[in-house]
Amino acid sequence: MSPDDGSASPGVTATGSHDEVLRTEQQRGAEQSAVWPSSVPVPAPAGTGTAPFTPTGLVVAVDGPGGSGKSTVSREIARRLGLRYLDTGAMYRAITQVALERRIDIEDPSAVAEVAERTVLTVGTDPDRPSIAVDGDNVDEQIRTRAVTNAVSAVAAVSAVRSRLVAQQREIIAESLAAGGIVVEGRDIGSVVAPDAPVKVFLTASTEVRALRRSRQLGEKGVDDVARTLAELDRRDALDSTRTADPLSVPDGAIVLDSSALSVPEVVDEVLRQSQHLLAATP
Ligand SMILES: Nc1ncnc2c1ncn2[C@@H]1O[C@H](COP(=O)(O)OP(=O)(O)O)[C@@H](O)[C@H]1O
Numbered sequence: 001m002s003p004d005d006g007s008a009s010p011g012v013t014a015t016g017s018h019d020e021v022l023r024t025e026q027q028r029g030a031e032q033s034a035v036w037p038s039s040v041p042v043p044a045p046a047g048t049g050t051a052p053f054t055p056t057g058l059v060v061a062v063d064g065p066g067g068s069g070k071s072t073v074s075r076e077i078a079r080r081l082g083l084r085y086l087d088t089g090a091m092y093r094a095i096t097q098v099a100l101e102r103r104i105d106i107e108d109p110s111a112v113a114e115v116a117e118r119t120v121l122t123v124g125t126d127p128d129r130p131s132i133a134v135d136g137d138n139v140d141e142q143i144r145t146r147a148v149t150n151a152v153s154a155v156a157a158v159s160a161v162r163s164r165l166v167a168q169q170r171e172i173i174a175e176s177l178a179a180g181g182i183v184v185e186g187r188d189i190g191s192v193v194a195p196d197a198p199v200k201v202f203l204t205a206s207t208e209v210r211a212l213r214r215s216r217q218l219g220e221k222g223v224d225d226v227a228r229t230l231a232e233l234d235r236r237d238a239l240d241s242t243r244t245a246d247p248l249s250v251p252d253g254a255i256v257l258d259s260s261a262l263s264v265p266e267v268v269d270e271v272l273r274q275s276q277h278l279l280a281a282t283p
Pocket residue numbers: 064065066067068069070071072073213214216217259262263264267
């Protein structure tokens with residue numbers, strides 16, 4: 001099933017839209033007890049007896065450092081399995097972009113936390129057209145600038161920002177289960193956001209390969225550009241792996257895959273091969 005085709009699996013309801021409006025504080029507070037984790041039983045639908053009904057749906061958690069191929073591989077897995085796709089890095093980038101635009105000191109945790117608190121993110125979870133908007137304005141391009149990339153780790157280290165975004169990510173995941181499930185990528189998905197995900201993947205690749213990929217992606221050509229990109233990637237890896245709040249780590253039970261010498265289809269095939277038994281066991 002395509003995540004966008006409006007059809008529904010038997011016994012579940014399609015939501016019709018991939019846009020998940022991340023709600024105001026009041027609304028979120030009222031929804032903290034939403035269906036999460038996915039194994040929480042909810043009442044049986046009328047006419048089906050008294051047995052508790054457990055919502056079906058698959059969550060695939062993909063973590064790894066920059067340039068390891070998370071986005072590319074996650075989107076392809078989502079397409080192949082008919083799931084939605086959530087880029088959690090885009091959410092941290094969007095908060096960073098707002099902070100930079102408002103000239104907030106990104107080394108001031110309470111100022112950064114306030115930005116996250118006042119910003120409404122709208123996230124599109126179609127793997128063919130992922131998108132993100134800030135207070136209604138699309139920022140897909142603005143969040144990919146070098147300035148945002150180099151500032152995002154400081155913003156993502158603020159625990160108030162993380163708890164806010166993690167809560168929003170869990171809402172999106174919970175809502176996606178009714179439409180079959182979701183592939184979620186980031187740094188703390190298998191360890192913090194969705195530790196009960198049936199399938200967890202940790203993608204990696206050598207720093208050199210990741211820098212080359214990122215450089216090529218940015219359209220850079222010179223040796224100096226690659227060296228600069230490598231240094232920036234190294235710095236971000238170090239910040240993301242050593243911060244106190246939810247650092248990048250290999251989650252328990254993850255399939256660990258080094259993609260340095262593998263093509264994208266090879267990585268996707270290998271992930272699906274190694275998770276076949278887990279996928280088969282998921283309702
Ligand atoms: N296995 C691979 N082989 C070659 N290029 C890849 C591979 N995986 C990803 N890429 C390319 O590397 C770049 C970075 O990949 P991306 O999926 O954005 O990584 P991440 O989300 O982990 O930062 C993209 O241009 C992508 O097409």
